[in-house]
Amino acid sequence: MRWLIAFLIALLAGCGKQATETPAVGRPIPIPHTRTFSVVERDGYRIIDLHANIVTWGGAANGPEQRVRVVLVPKSVKAPALTGDLAGAVMVRTPVERIAVNYGGSEALLSAIGAADRLVAVGGTKSYDDAIRERVKQGKIGQIGYGWHSPPNLDVLLAAKPDVFLMTIGDPAHADAMHRAIAMGIPVVPVFMANESDYLGPVQYARLFGMLTGRERQGEQFVAMVENGVDQVKRAVAALPRRSVLSAWWMNGDTWMVTVRGAANRLLEDAGGINVMRRPDDPRLDDTMQMASETLLTDGGKADCWLWRDPISKRFGDQRFLAHMRAWRDGCVFAADGGVKPGADAFDLFERGALRPDLLLRDYARMLHPELRGWPATWVRQDQRAGNSTGVGHGS
The missing domain is CATH 3.40.50.1980 (Nitrogenase molybdenum iron protein domain)
Structure with a gap:
């Protein structure tokens, strides 16, 4: 019952103008190609604004734009008060050690930067990665359901005790589950890879995942590798x-x-x-x-x-x-x-x-x-x- 009361309070508090509608104050960190998140840095921590309209497969956007402001605060830095332009923001202490995801692409990206061993919950047993799939079958990783099909199982998510939940929202109706999870004390970072209009946009999430996990160098290297590969193909076909x-x-x-x-x-x-x-x-x-x-x-x-x-x-x-x-x-x-x-x-x-x-x-x-x-x-x-x-x- 307490989580329901907290959710209702959070919902009522958000009925006015949201802090995420105005840019956060700080030094911008350029993130090319993406239109679903931006980053500013100040006082030793980073502020991430994530936003997108959820578009159904083969259809159109339905419902309001989803917006979340996330504050990434290193564990060595004193946590700022969530007031002013941080009012209503989600705080994540970094580097995170326990990660939940509900999308195979997030699993793959964590694997690419060397952080898949931190997974404590995934969508299910359909992982292409044999090691992840085996850990799920052994019960070492929880199953919360895939974001394309259903909202996450919040009971399993709570039991997994993640430091962050990287949530893909496949349907506008699932956005309520994100707000419920936040009200229950689970730090949620929405992942809007599918809402990027530039095919290099999803790749930039390697940089965000790197910020979360303390593997920024690996995230930057991944992005550079992909961009270099794209350039090579474009040069080859130009003539x-x-x-x-x-x-x-x-x-x-x-x-x-x-x-x-x-x-x-x-x-x-x-x-x-x-x-x-x-x-x-x-x-x-x-x-x-x-x-x-x-x-x-x-x-x-x-x-x-x-x-x-x-x-x-x-x-x-x-x-x-x-x-x-x-x-x-x-x-x-x-x-x-x-x-x-x-x-x-x-x-x-x-x-x-x-x-x-x-x-x-x-x-x-x-x-x-x-x-x-x-x-x-x-x-x-x-x-x-x-x-x-x-x-x-x-x-x-």
């Missing part, structure tokens, strides 16, 4: 002719999910592609949208290449339809279905894809440009059922 591309996978019946804007579209373009389904960018709309088969034939039938499946999308087998698609006839059809552990229901693309746009960009470049197919493939591979190829497996 090559651009090719038209369709990114669409079959949902069911007459419905396809199609990439039309945002970070997903920019990856195609920076790989040397021209998205035949391009729509104007809008941060309140998802990168994908549903389309009918007729639209796909009319607008996408002449695309040079076609990215047509991810690891869990359904196979489409209407040969009469496929015969009208140039990419199918020419054999330039690719599937993003690499890096799968079927026995664990785990998918590397869904964990690392947003964090390693350098690898995804390389995959797209080798799809679009036959002269680059000597490059190694990470997730995107040619579907040999297309064109005059034989067999049902995958090639290069």
